Amino acid sequence: MQIILFLLVLAGFGLCSEVKILSDNFYPAGLNVVKIKTKNAYIEVKTDHKTLKFPIYDEISFFAIPYWTGKIAVLNVVSEGRVIFRKFIKIKKRKYPVSKITVNERKLTKEIVKRIKNENRILRKKLSQYTQKKFTESSFIKPLKALSISTPFGAKRIINGKKRSVHWGVDFKAPEGTEVYASLSGRVVLARELFYTGKTVVIDHGMGLHTLYAHLSKITVKEGQNVKGGQVIGKVGSTGRSTGPHLHFGIYLGGVRVDPYLAFRLKL
Numbered sequence: 001m002q003i004i005l006f007l008l009v010l011a012g013f014g015l016c017s018e019v020k021i022l023s024d025n026f027y028p029a030g031l032n033v034v035k036i037k038t039k040n041a042y043i044e045v046k047t048d049h050k051t052l053k054f055p056i057y058d059e060i061s062f063f064a065i066p067y068w069t070g071k072i073a074v075l076n077v078v079s080e081g082r083v084i085f086r087k088f089i090k091i092k093k094r095k096y097p098v099s100k101i102t103v104n105e106r107k108l109t110k111e112i113v114k115r116i117k118n119e120n121r122i123l124r125k126k127l128s129q130y131t132q133k134k135f136t137e138s139s140f141i142k143p144l145k146a147l148s149i150s151t152p153f154g155a156k157r158i159i160n161g162k163k164r165s166v167h168w169g170v171d172f173k174a175p176e177g178t179e180v181y182a183s184l185s186g187r188v189v190l191a192r193e194l195f196y197t198g199k200t201v202v203i204d205h206g207m208g209l210h211t212l213y214a215h216l217s218k219i220t221v222k223e224g225q226n227v228k229g230g231q232v233i234g235k236v237g238s239t240g241r242s243t244g245p246h247l248h249f250g251i252y253l254g255g256v257r258v259d260p261y262l263a264f265r266l267k268l
């Protein structure tokens with residue numbers, strides 16, 4: 001066992017001047033920044049559960065550790081079919097609370113089920129796009145002036161007494177009508193009302209990064225519009241499946257959900 005650990009540590013030093021990891025968000029759902037000089041390469045993150053691939057768009061790129069992960073993840077940089085850099089990442093521990101909520105469940109008719117499936121498909125597609133970098137900010141801007149968390153990212157949800165999925169964003173309490181800001185510059189790729197998330201905005205920031213703002217009372221931008229970081233994109237509300245006015249805020253990399261609080265610390 002010790003020999004294996006020693007080898008893992010040794011392999012971790014497989015340093016390559018072409019690749020430099022610039023962050024240590026080595027937690028489940030941690031977003032990370034890496035500098036890679038090699039062109040025609042991609043990043044691969046392997047865990048016991050799955051393998052994720054992240055394209056490299058610029059000298060600075062991003063990779064994410066999935067929420068479902070074991071104790072160690074392997075980071076490979078692959079160029080022309082060859083692994084040019086490998087690092088064994090020890091995943092840091094993080095505890096997630098259990099969140100119990102009660103909502104009035106509307107009866108799901110066939111049409112509604114169809115609508116939800118269609119909306120999920122659209123969201124998945126939009127959130128996994130890779131486009132050119134659209135932001136110049138060096139860190140995420142907070143989406144509200146004052147942040148007061150009601151439910152953190154990763155909370156295990158129990159809705160009306162039944163175990164449901166994980167909470168894939170952060171919920172911030174705020175009075176109805178509070179201004180919501182774009183977290184980085186980018187292009188609005190979705191601005192419409194969805195069944196579960198109510199009035200929803202998704203912004204594409206390029207390089208696979210997207211932010212999502214849900215349950216708004218009002219959307220003040222249009223699909224296709226370019227926005228600056230800090231620009232008002234809507235107002236806090238309680239539309240969709242919601243128990244009261246709040247902002248549900250999510251950050252995604254190539255469709256992979258990341259913890260906004262870990263992302264806020266990053267120098268982009």
Ligand SMILES: [Zn+2]
Nearest residue numbers: 169170171248
């Ligand atoms: Zn939420």
